Amino acid sequence: MRAGRREWVALGVLILPLLLVSMDVSVLYFTVPFISQDLAPTSTEQLWILDIYGFVLAGFLITMGALGDRIGRRRLLLIGAFGFGVASAFAAYASSAPMLIGARALLGVAGATLMPSTLALIRNMFHDDKQRSTAVAIWTAAMTSGVALGSVLSGVLVEHFWWGSVFLINIPAMVLLLVLAPFLLPEYRNMAAGRFDLGSGVLSIAAVLPMIWGIKEIAAHGFGPYRAGAIVAGLALAVVFVQRQRRRPFPMLDLAVLRRPAFAGSVLVSLLATFAIVGFAMYTTQFLQLVLGMSPLEGALWSLAPTVAVGGAAPLAVRLVQAGVDRALVIGGGFGLAAVGFLVLSLLRPDSGLWVLLTGAGIYAAGLVVVMSIATELVVGTVPPERAGSSSALVETSSEFGGALGIAVLGSIGTAVFRARLDGVAPDAARETLSGALVAAGQMPGAAGAELVAAARSAFVAGLDVVAWAGVGLMVVAAVIAVTLLRGISLPKPDEAPAPVGVEEQGAR
Template identity: 60%
Template sequence: MTMNATSTTAPVRAGRREWTALGVLMLPLLLVSMDVSVLYFATPAINADLRPSGTQQLWIFDIYGFVLAGLLMTMGSLGDHIGRRRLLLLGAAAFGAASLLAAYANSAETLIAARAVLGIGGATLMPSTMALLRTMFTDPAQRAKAIGLWSGVMTGGIALGSVMSGILVEHFWWGSVFLVNLPAMALLLVLGPLLLPESRQPAPGRFDWPSVPLSMAAVLPVIYGLKEIPSEGWHPQYVVAITVGLLFAALFVRRQRTGTSPLIPPALLRGRGFTPALVLNLVASLGMMGSAIFTTQYLQSVLGKSPLAAALWSLLPSVFIGVAGPVTATLVQRGVNRGYVVAGGFAAMAAGYLVFVPVGTDSLWLVLVGGGVLACGMIAIMSQLTDLAMTGAAVERAGTASSLLETSAEFGGALGMAVLGSIGTALYRHEMPASAPDQARETLGGALATAAHLPGGAGETLLAAAREAFIHGMRGAALAGAVILVPAALGAAVTLRRIEAAQK
């Protein structure tokens, strides 16, 4: 059966079939989010086996995220045109085939190509899962619960990916980190046609193919520039990349406003609550990724934990996610205004940043608590904004709406790394002694590498200074993060409260 927006029936409560289907959808979503970080521990083995050049190594890491971000809007709209279940199954087949190719890649070029196809598959899976969820759960309370689960799986998968890769590489060869995708994709291909309803636009019109390269030209240069700035600084090539991306973004917006069958219909953005949800989602992602770049370095480079131990410790804050989702849904169901709930989420994220301010060079539990509070706030925000945006969007545009939310999260994450990462780096360099070697004054990682080649006393002195400088930068970035998130809390309380009141 095909669902579309012409149905006038009242919301029907989902049963066992729909909840089972949700469980099936969670598997590919978990794996797509895990693939962002799954190469974390496999890199040394890949380097020894395939011997990639420095440029090839960067592409092995980055091509997946770039292709994923660049194609989200395209795939969301394509699913609305050809059917979200059909696109989901095509994406699962592509993701599974690319995983097999990546696992047995015998050259860096093959692995890069496989990772690119994985990004294409991921771009089809992410918006399709949310769009199908929107059509399966028409009861508002059940939909809110399902979206809360979706948000938790999405967030937890990124943290789980690095741990999973560490465990697999320790016991098997590096290709095993990709083979774990195959059973889940096979299960989706078997059960998807049986459990998932097909849904698409009833009269989609022509697909706007010229907007596809325009959207990629708008997204990719900006994401690239923002991701490189924290480590490389504000070099001209990164500023030029962002500028070029913004110019293409202007052309893309113009085409959407004037085209007869646009990829992103302007009416979607004018829907009640949709644009505020996009903006607030971007700010929340900025806060979450802005903190992640510091906590990861803190666990490894300041506390000196191994990569696997650091990844395992970083899973602890994710435990809070299992509590935050149900609590948030319960508050909204009991009549607490959504605007206040989202504002509370932003306030929690700001409080999490403030927990980082007194951190020293031996403050493991303080960092974990701060990360846990941040994660709780993020889940509260993400679940409610997703529910608001998907409820406000017409069912026939559920895929497009989902892809826009995910694209805003990609931009927010890159912006958080650029803004807060640059603040932390600037403060680090300011605090480092002028007599320190140039490499050590650039980054904490550079200081660790330099200290390893210095005689005992000099190396320890340099490390102590670098760790103190990093802590200083982390504190400054934490204060900046709190300053950004507090106005977002106020804006959410005012804007979403009015929207919620108008809908009643």
């Protein structure tokens, strides 16, 4: 059964919460000075204000995906939309740092109800293979564009309004979703899934949160026993979670799905793609602001330029698949294109023109969006409809892990090169970060300060070059993995039969 106009309009409704959830990851980037002035957070509170949203979002994805399969995906989407709107209001008018941290945590919980529900409902609305591929490509483009748009929107709003305005924009969008969703979106729930397993939900959250926290803390502050211990504790709890799923008659996560090459391979390549795209993003922004000397807003606007290539990448990937090209070859080609982009970025020098950065970033981002689009389509198309919620949540959780690992690993590589290049050239305080070196240079007399600036920028770009070459190698390996694991895999024929026994499926009212 092919989707009609109602389903495509409904897709637009689904994209709205997805875009806002993605934007809230980066929407505070330019608000930190204003929040510091109004709420006077400590350094620890400031870090939690920025990070708590992503931590909670990642931790609750699997739990909320499984909950949606049981109580209804549209119902969970509406609950999440209401919660996201309320939490946005609390965040906008927070009168203290702890209150803002709490509101951001609630936003993370609500966001975790929205993301897997949107992707799972696409599985229910689009049964035709070609139409579903297009819908997933649109979903992927919206998710990846949201993070970039969030930082730009943040810069624009704080120039004209107070910092809380970055949260208030969520409210009318959530109201619109609450009004339209009951009329446009179908309801779907798995009646045979059994009662919600609260113990498994707690275990999944307890496993993911410490691992994400440990990885991000190591990226920010280096290796330490507490940070490593958090990762080990999370892994141990993950093992307990898996063992519990094996024993449960109605598991939260169907382990049989993980044994399918199409699903497991797609989760792996999605992780590798987000590892590269998130891990390198910090180098792009720092090059624009600290090497080329752009203002934060100017740098954010220029960082949107590569999204032009991204916008055309996902539809092109869909056309190639629809023309009969093996999905494994399309994914491998996407990784190959990303390798070319990283190769261009390895040519960057402190005096390189802006075009070198934008060209390289545009090429690698386009290649990785191709990968993420087709991998997500494979995940959605290969799992049974009744498992779409929890399975979608698993691939989104793997993407969160990929991003955290990318920041930790690629950030550590660049930092090591930066420090080595400045060893014996700059004081210890200037060898931590490029921004720290520029601050230290500003406190030195003219010639000495200028020399430190030049040395620090050269050291930073040397680290960027090494990271770019690491990206080239990783993308080549990822291409080989994708072709090996996914070659010849095709999606099952569209299921036009009535809903399986034990599954309740309702159209929009």
